[in-house]
Amino acid sequence: MSSSALVGGTDIRVRDVTVSDDELIVALMDGRTIAVPLAWYPRLVDATPAQRAHWEMAGAGYGIHWPELDEDISTEGLLAGARAPRGSATWRSS
Numbered sequence: 001m002s003s004s005a006l007v008g009g010t011d012i013r014v015r016d017v018t019v020s021d022d023e024l025i026v027a028l029m030d031g032r033t034i035a036v037p038l039a040w041y042p043r044l045v046d047a048t049p050a051q052r053a054h055w056e057m058a059g060a061g062y063g064i065h066w067p068e069l070d071e072d073i074s075t076e077g078l079l080a081g082a083r084a085p086r087g088s089a090t091w092r093s094s
Helices: 049-053 075-080
Strands: 014-019 021-026 033-037 057-059 062-064 071-074
Touching: 014 049, 014 062, 021 075, 033 075, 071 075
Parallel strands: none
Antiparallel strands: 014 021, 021 033, 057 062, 062 071
């Protein structure tokens, strides 16, 4: 593992992603798991289970991309508790 894969001594690159009907769950290379409400990401809420399951690593592993949905989420944003931006075409209050 290169030093560029480490942030604050931990490796926050994506290891695995699971999307349920209610949560986005991201396993990181350092062993942590982040779970956030799916309602934070309206494009994922509105997607089919097959579309949610079709994700790719992006940004050298520091992000997740859903090509069919044009959705991108970074691990840094997840760790900071960032939701889809207000005012975006896909944002709605929960």
